[in-house]
Amino acid sequence: xxxxxxxxxxxxxxxxxxxxxxxxxxxxxxxxxxxxxxxxxxxxxxxxxxxxxxxxxxxxxxxxxxxxxxxxxxxxxxxxxxxxxxxxxxxxxxxxxxxxxxxxxxxxxxxxxxxxxxxxxxxxxxxxxxxxxxxxxxxxxxxxxxxxxxxxxxxxxxxxxxxxxxxxxxxxxxxxxxxxxxxxxxxxxxxxxxx
Numbered sequence: 001x002x003x004x005x006x007x008x009x010x011x012x013x014x015x016x017x018x019x020x021x022x023x024x025x026x027x028x029x030x031x032x033x034x035x036x037x038x039x040x041x042x043x044x045x046x047x048x049x050x051x052x053x054x055x056x057x058x059x060x061x062x063x064x065x066x067x068x069x070x071x072x073x074x075x076x077x078x079x080x081x082x083x084x085x086x087x088x089x090x091x092x093x094x095x096x097x098x099x100x101x102x103x104x105x106x107x108x109x110x111x112x113x114x115x116x117x118x119x120x121x122x123x124x125x126x127x128x129x130x131x132x133x134x135x136x137x138x139x140x141x142x143x144x145x146x147x148x149x150x151x152x153x154x155x156x157x158x159x160x161x162x163x164x165x166x167x168x169x170x171x172x173x174x175x176x177x178x179x180x181x182x183x184x185x186x187x188x189x190x191x192x193x194x195x
Contacts, residue, residue, distance in 0.1 A: 056112050061130060
């Protein structure tokens, strides 16, 4: 029970710093706060038995992301990858600091940092679960806006890359959610997966 309370306090601490995000969702809620809660909801559906470390890592995946804008790095793939790598380190450091304030042991803190940075994505089921949640949140909440800004061919390419990053369990969850997506999203997903 003590760990459950500490997990809840840690999630609340992550939410508290994410509440400072100046970007707002349609209803005026800070975007980072919305994203973290969506990630947790995706995890609860995907892995209801998730460990404490995974629950914290999923919520902290984008903690204070707005503080490191993409525009502060060079254009192109190299700049994008550097930005993502350095963001992962920053998210892990912020999550670690928040966990230390709640009295977590260093092994659990290190585990969260590893999951957040997806250090062993190919062999770590928890890192894969975090990746699946990120993909599911994108499909459910960000895909239509993204697709509206890009040509079909680019969107289909992104969908194929996203699909390749997901586990079989993530695929099943995405396909189960597909009927609730827009008609265009369903069509593009069908084209991406069909060939």
